Amino acid sequence: MDPLRVTLSIFIDPIKYLVDLPAILVKNATDTVISYEALKRENERLREEQLIHQTRLLKFAALEKENIRLRALLENSFELGEQVLVAELLSINTAPYEHIVVVNKGTRFGVHPQQAVLDANGVVGQVFRAFPFSSEIMLITDPNHAIPVQVNRNGLLTIAVGSGQLNRLVLPFLPSNADIRPGDLLITSGLGGTFPKGYPVAVVDKFASQPNKAFVNITATPKAHLDRNRELMIVWSNSKPIPLISKPTANAPETSTLINE
Amino acid sequence: MNKYVGFGRIALTIVLAMGLRIAPWPGVLADFNPDWVLLALIYWSLAVPERVGIFHAWTFGLLTDVLTGRLLGQYALAYSLVIYICLKLHKRLRQFPLIQQGLFIFFCLLLSQLLLFIIMNIQHPAQLHATFWLPVLTGTVCWPLVYTVLRFVRLTRRTQ
Numbered sequence: 101m102d103p104l105r106v107t108l109s110i111f112i113d114p115i116k117y118l119v120d121l122p123a124i125l126v127k128n129a130t131d132t133v134i135s136y137e138a139l140k141r142e143n144e145r146l147r148e149e150q151l152i153h154q155t156r157l158l159k160f161a162a163l164e165k166e167n168i169r170l171r172a173l174l175e176n177s178f179e180l181g182e183q184v185l186v187a188e189l190l191s192i193n194t195a196p197y198e199h200i201v202v203v204n205k206g207t208r209f210g211v212h213p214q215q216a217v218l219d220a221n222g223v224v225g226q227v228f229r230a231f232p233f234s235s236e237i238m239l240i241t242d243p244n245h246a247i248p249v250q251v252n253r254n255g256l257l258t259i260a261v262g263s264g265q266l267n268r269l270v271l272p273f274l275p276s277n278a279d280i281r282p283g284d285l286l287i288t289s290g291l292g293g294t295f296p297k298g299y300p301v302a303v304v305d306k307f308a309s310q311p312n313k314a315f316v317n318i319t320a321t322p323k324a325h326l327d328r329n330r331e332l333m334i335v336w337s338n339s340k341p342i343p344l345i346s347k348p349t350a351n352a353p354e355t356s357t358l359i360n361e
Numbered sequence: 362m363n364k365y366v367g368f369g370r371i372a373l374t375i376v377l378a379m380g381l382r383i384a385p386w387p388g389v390l391a392d393f394n395p396d397w398v399l400l401a402l403i404y405w406s407l408a409v410p411e412r413v414g415i416f417h418a419w420t421f422g423l424l425t426d427v428l429t430g431r432l433l434g435q436y437a438l439a440y441s442l443v444i445y446i447c448l449k450l451h452k453r454l455r456q457f458p459l460i461q462q463g464l465f466i467f468f469c470l471l472l473s474q475l476l477l478f479i480i481m482n483i484q485h486p487a488q489l490h491a492t493f494w495l496p497v498l499t500g501t502v503c504w505p506l507v508y509t510v511l512r513f514v515r516l517t518r519r520t521q
Contacts, residue, residue, distance in 0.1 A: 108427040112379075115428065119380050192383040194429045196391040197490050229430065236430050244485060264490075 106207075109231035116190055116202060116234055123191040182296055184218070184333040185209055190234065199225075199242035199262065203332060206231045214294050216335045222300040222323030223247065223288060224332055235334075239326055240301065241266055249301050250289040254279055257289055260302060260320060266327050269302050271318040278316070282306045286320055296337035366409050366515055374514055375401050375421055379428055392492040395500035397507075398425050399440060399473055403466065404511045406447045407454055418444035435480050439473040446472075459505055467501040 187203035194200060205211055207230045215227040217237050225245065228238040240247050245262040247269075256279060260269040274280060284304040290297025302320035310316055378397035386394050398421060405413040422437030429436070446469065447454070454462060474497050481489060 102433065105427055105433055108424060112424055112427045115376060115379050116383065119383055119385075123385070191385045193385045193391050193394075194383055195431075196394065197493060198430075200430060 105229070106231055110233070113231060113233040116192055117204075119192045120190040120204075183336040185211070185336075187211075187217075187235075187332050187334050189330045189332060194236075197264075199239035199245075199264070199266070199326075200228060201225075201237050201239065202234050203237055203334075204234060205334065206233050206235045208232050210336075211235050211334055216288075216295045216299075216337065218299060218333045218335055219324045219329045219331070221325055222302070223295060224324045224326060224329075226294055227334065237332070239266075240322060240324075241269060241326060247295060247301060248289045248291040249286040251280055251304075252285040252287045252300075253281075256280060257291070260286060263319070267321055268305075269320045269322060271304075271320060272315065274316055274318055276309070276311055276313055276316045280304060280318065285323075296335060366412060368412060370514060371405050371409075371413060374405075374511060379421075379425065382425065383428060392495050393499045395496045395503050396470060396473065397503075398422075398436075399443065399470065400466070400500055400504060400507045401511065402440060402444055403447050403469060404507055406444045407451045408511070408515055410448050410451045413444075414448065415441045415445055431477075432480065432484060435477060438480075439476040442476065443469045443473050459508065462508075463501055463504050466504045467497065470497045470500045 185205060187205035190202045190204055192202055194202065211227055211230045213227050213230055217224045217226060223240060225237050225239040225242070227235050229236040238245050239262070240260070241262040241264065243262050243264040247260050248257070249260045250257045258271055258274055258278075260271055263270045271280075282304055286301045286304065288295040288297055288299045288301055300323045302322045305319045305321055307316065307318045375398060378401040381397040382394070384394070385391070402413065402418050402421060406418070418440040419437045422435075422440035423433065425431075425436040425440070426433050450465075454465060457465070474494060478489065478493065
């Protein structure tokens, strides 16, 4: 990270927060005038949602354990869990032709470039530059961005490139006989090391097969709400895998102690 | 010296221009957002050339680079070149009517945008949309506004 830019950013970041101020004021104003009924309804909805997620998590924990056991059988390593930090978007627009957004968390919170950024629905992008008080995030739809993905159904690996449109990714490197169908979910493959494995990225759009061409023209719609979310999650993925877990024997060591939850 | 304009006031207007530069204009309007920083710098270099020079243009250009996340020095180069031309011609430009001045501003903005275009094209070619050139037009249209507002800022100071 060039030190000059970081030093200058200390003078520049107040401007960013200043420009964001009206948006915050409007949000606060709407928050104060929200009715009791609406709050109650929202609370109820959130409670229900939480219950559903809790139940899903129970199952998820069991599946994770099972996955570790199976990987141990395969003499494969397992990666540690991830940590997240919630960052809020600053409503500013640095360059209209680029898909780069600015959030209010920076190196003071330990953010560093090339960290993955998610929202509640999927992958949003990666940290492009980190300053002390803010950081720039490149969205997956930026024309300069590419993300290694795999088809969730069959594990087919490919790369999704940003198209410059907020609702579209392009998959330019698929041969015309590739096993991919409209509606397939693309998840991060974890190759390349920037994005943690297994997060949803996009859903494949409808496409027409072109048997006369070597590569098909396939597009996908990002799962994340790139233009609507104000809260994003910056992920610390511990890319250092746990060293080999020994095969479970008669008196198997408890593997769960190794998992950092 | 009654023509004295405090540099604090000049810097404040340019900081406000920087704020406008990154303001989130709704929808399509974002493409039209003109280069307010350059417009303010041009005004000050024409009005008080003894106080705003190439060094200031370079410094604020560098800050704009950081602000908009560009390659460091890109705006610094474009701004200092444009301000150099403005300083060379400021005596003649002050005599021009606003329309004629507007034409000159148009070419200044075009020159700056052209330099940025060349630099960005070297970085990663052929990814700029045609809307990249729109701020030049809107900047020219906004020039009378900038001129009036900044003139007001400058003259209220003088009467104090």
